[in-house]
Amino acid sequence: MKREIPLIITALIGIVFIIQFFIPHEPFHSLSDIFSDWFSIIQACAIWLGALNLVKLSLDKIGKQGMIAVGSAVSLALLVAIFYAPGFLAGRLPLILFLLAFMLMFAGQYSRSRVKEDWFLSVSTVVSFVIIIIAGFAFSNGRQFLEPGTRFDYLYQYVYSPLSATMFAMLAFFVASASYRAFRARNKEATMLLLAAFFVMLGRVPLGDWLTSFMPEGARLSSLADWVMNFPNAAGQRAIMIGIALGVVSTSLRIILGIERSHLGGES
Amino acid sequence: MANGETKNFWVTLMAIDRRVIFLAVAIAVSLPLFLNISQTIYVSPEVTDLYDSLEKLQSGSKVLISFDYDPPSAPELQPMAVTVIEYCFRNDLKMILMGLWPQGPQQANQALETVVGEPPGASFEFNGKTYVYGEDWVNLGFQEGREFIIQRMGSSIAAAFPRDYAGTPVKELPLMRGVSNFNNIDYVFNLSAGTPGTVEWVQLAGDRFHATIGAANTAVQAPMIYPYYRAGQLTGILGGMKGAAEFEAVVGVVGKGTKFMLSQSFAHAIVILFIVVGNIAFFASGRKRRF
Numbered sequence: 001m002k003r004e005i006p007l008i009i010t011a012l013i014g015i016v017f018i019i020q021f022f023i024p025h026e027p028f029h030s031l032s033d034i035f036s037d038w039f040s041i042i043q044a045c046a047i048w049l050g051a052l053n054l055v056k057l058s059l060d061k062i063g064k065q066g067m068i069a070v071g072s073a074v075s076l077a078l079l080v081a082i083f084y085a086p087g088f089l090a091g092r093l094p095l096i097l098f099l100l101a102f103m104l105m106f107a108g109q110y111s112r113s114r115v116k117e118d119w120f121l122s123v124s125t126v127v128s129f130v131i132i133i134i135a136g137f138a139f140s141n142g143r144q145f146l147e148p149g150t151r152f153d154y155l156y157q158y159v160y161s162p163l164s165a166t167m168f169a170m171l172a173f174f175v176a177s178a179s180y181r182a183f184r185a186r187n188k189e190a191t192m193l194l195l196a197a198f199f200v201m202l203g204r205v206p207l208g209d210w211l212t213s214f215m216p217e218g219a220r221l222s223s224l225a226d227w228v229m230n231f232p233n234a235a236g237q238r239a240i241m242i243g244i245a246l247g248v249v250s251t252s253l254r255i256i257l258g259i260e261r262s263h264l265g266g267e268s
Numbered sequence: 269m270a271n272g273e274t275k276n277f278w279v280t281l282m283a284i285d286r287r288v289i290f291l292a293v294a295i296a297v298s299l300p301l302f303l304n305i306s307q308t309i310y311v312s313p314e315v316t317d318l319y320d321s322l323e324k325l326q327s328g329s330k331v332l333i334s335f336d337y338d339p340p341s342a343p344e345l346q347p348m349a350v351t352v353i354e355y356c357f358r359n360d361l362k363m364i365l366m367g368l369w370p371q372g373p374q375q376a377n378q379a380l381e382t383v384v385g386e387p388p389g390a391s392f393e394f395n396g397k398t399y400v401y402g403e404d405w406v407n408l409g410f411q412e413g414r415e416f417i418i419q420r421m422g423s424s425i426a427a428a429f430p431r432d433y434a435g436t437p438v439k440e441l442p443l444m445r446g447v448s449n450f451n452n453i454d455y456v457f458n459l460s461a462g463t464p465g466t467v468e469w470v471q472l473a474g475d476r477f478h479a480t481i482g483a484a485n486t487a488v489q490a491p492m493i494y495p496y497y498r499a500g501q502l503t504g505i506l507g508g509m510k511g512a513a514e515f516e517a518v519v520g521v522v523g524k525g526t527k528f529m530l531s532q533s534f535a536h537a538i539v540i541l542f543i544v545v546g547n548i549a550f551f552a553s554g555r556k557r558r559f
Contacts, residue, residue, distance in 0.1 A: 021476065029423065032419070032423075033420065033423055033424075033427065036413065036416040036417075036419050036420045037420065037427070039413055039414075039416040040411065040412055040413030040416060040417065040420075043412045043413050043414065043416075044412040044413075047412060142435075143434060143435035144434050144435070146373055146374055146377065146409065146433050146434070147377075147387075147434065148377055148381060148387035149387060153374065153377075156371075156374055157374075157378070160339065161339035161342070162339075164338065164339045164340045165339050165340050165342065165343065167340065168340030168341070169340075169343075172293055172297065172535065173289070173290045173293050173294070175539070176289050176290075176292075176293045176535075176538065176539050176542060177286040177289045177290065179539055179542060179543050179546075180284070180289055180542040180543065180545075180546045181282075181546065183543045183546065183547075184546065184547055184550045185547055185550070185551075194543070194547070197543075198540060198543070201536045201539065201540055202536065202537075202540065204487075204508070204510045204536070205510065205529065205532050205533040205536045205537075206307035206308060206309060206310070206529055206533055207307075207533040207534075207536065207537055209308065209310050210307070210308075220310075222310040222312070226312050226313065229490075229491065229494055229507075230314075230494060230498060233491050233494055234494040234495045234497075234498045237491060237492055237494060237495050238495045241492075241495060
C-alpha cells in the first residue's frame with residue numbers, strides 16, 4: 001500500500017487534469033480546482049520543509065561544539081544586554097533570541113556531528129534565517145510585513161537584494177572569461193554560432209547601429225539581429241520545444257500509468 | 269627563433285590570466301556610468317507590437333501585471349516594470365499586481381515607489397490626479413502553487429488569491445468586485461525571469477483561457493520566448509536591458525533601461541573584442557590544425 005496509494009493519487013489527478021483541459025465542465029472542472037488548491041497547500045508546506053532542511057544541514061556542518069558556542073555567545077550577549085540596558089527586556093526580541101539560543105545549545109548537546117571546513121557559511125545561513133524570521137514575524141506589523149518601511153522590507157531592500165544581485169552580476173565576468181577561452185571557430189558549426197553571436201551581441205546594443213549608421217535602415221546590425229532572433233532562433237527554439245514536449249508527454253504518461261515509478265523511491 | 273617567439277606570444281595570449289579579463293569587464297561596465305553620451309535607441313518590431321497592443325486598451329481597462337522575478341534579474345526587469353506602471357497611470361488603466369515568485373510583490377512595491385517618488389501608501393497624487401489603493405491598483409501578493417495558480421485564476425481569481433498582500437479580503441477591494449477570472453482582465457503583462465513565467469502564462473492563461481498577453485523577459489530567457497511571439501500567442505516581447513530601453517523610448521520615459529544601455533554597449537564591445545583576440549590567437553598559434 002505504501003507504493004500503491006501514491007500511484008493511485010498520481011493517476012487520478014493526472015487523468016483529471018488531462019480531461020478537464022479538453023472538457024472544462026463538471027465534474028472535471030471542480031475536481032481540477034480542488035487539486036489545484038491542494039497543490040498550492042503541498043507546495044507551501046514543501047517550502048518550509050526545504051528551508052528547515054537547509055537549516056538542519058547547516059547545523060550539521062556547524063557541528064556540536066559550534067552550535068554550543070553560538071548558543072552560548074547569544075546567551076552571554078543577552079545577559080550583558082539585560083544588565084546594561086534593562087529597557088531591552090521590554091520587547092519580544094530577548095525572549096525569542098533566548099529561546100533560539102537555548103534550542104541551539106540543546107541541539108548541540110545531542111548532536112554527534114563535527115565541525116566541517118565551511119562552517120562559517122553554515123553559521124551565516126542559520127543566522128540569516130533566524131534574523132529574517134524574527135524580523136518578519138515579530139517586527140513587521142504582522143500580515144503587513146511586505147509594506148515599505150517594515151524591518152522585513154528593510155532587510156529585503158538593503159541586504160537580500162544587493163547580495164543576490166551581486167551574485168548574479170558576477171556572471172558577466174565569468175561569461176566574458178569563458179567566451180574568450182571557449183568561443184573559437186574550431187569547425188563549421190562553431191563558426192556559424194560565433195558569427196550569430198557576433199551579430200546579435202552588436203545588434204542588440206546601440207553601438208551596432210552606430211557602427212553601421214552609413215547603411216540603409218533595413219541593413220543595419222539591429223535589423224540583422226532582429227532577423228536572427230525572429231527566424232533562425234525561433235525555428236531552432238521550436239524544434240527544441242517540440243522535442244521537449246514529446247518527452248514530457250511520454251514521461252507524464254508513464255508516470256500516470258504507473259510504468260515509471262522512480263519518483264517513489266528509485267525503483268523503476 | 270623569431271617565429272618561435274611569435275608563436276609563444278599567441279600561446280601566452282590564449283592563456284591570459286582571467287583577472288585581466290575581469291578587470292577589463294569591470295572598467296567597461298562601470299566607466300560608462302560616469303559618461304554622458306547620448307545614444308539613439310532603435311525600437312524593434314516586437315517592442316512596437318507590445319506598445320501597440322497596450323495602446324488599444326481603453327481608459328479604465330484592467331491590466332494584470334505578474335512580477336515573476338527576484339532581485340538578481342531586477343536590473344533588466346525592474347525598468348520595464350517601472351515603465352509599464354507609469355504607462356498605466358498615465359492612461360488611466362487599472363492595475364492588478366501579483367507574483368508567482370515570492371519576491372514579486374515587493375518588486376511591485378518598489379516599482380510603484382519609483383514611479384510615485386515615495387511609498388505609495390493608501391493613496392497618492394500623480395500628474396494632478398489622486399490614485400487610491402483598491403480602486404486604481406491592488407497588490408494581490410504572492411501565492412505558492414506555481415502554474416497551478418494561473419490555472420486556478422482561470423476559474424476564480426478570488427479563490428487563487430483570497431486576500432491581498434496586506435491581508436485585506438480581495439472581495440472587499442472595489443477594483444476586484446467585477447473581476448472573477450481572466451474574462452474580466454483586459455491585458456496580462458508578465459515580467460518573467462524563469463519558471464513559472466511567460467511560458468506558463470502563455471500555455472494556461474493564453475491558450476487555455478484566451479487572455480491577451482505581453483511579455484517582458486531577461487535577455488537569457490527572451491530567445492526561448494520568440495516562438496510564442498511569432499505564433500501570435502504573445503502581443504510582443506521586451507527582451508533584456510535593450511527591451512527596457514526600447515520600451516522607455518516608445519513610451520517616452522528616460523529610465524534606468526536607457527541610462528544603462530551605454531554600459532551594456534561597452535560590455536558587449538569588450539566581450540566581442542576578447543572573442544576576436546582569442547580567435548586570432550587561436551589561429552596564429554597553430555592550434556586550429558589539431559581540430
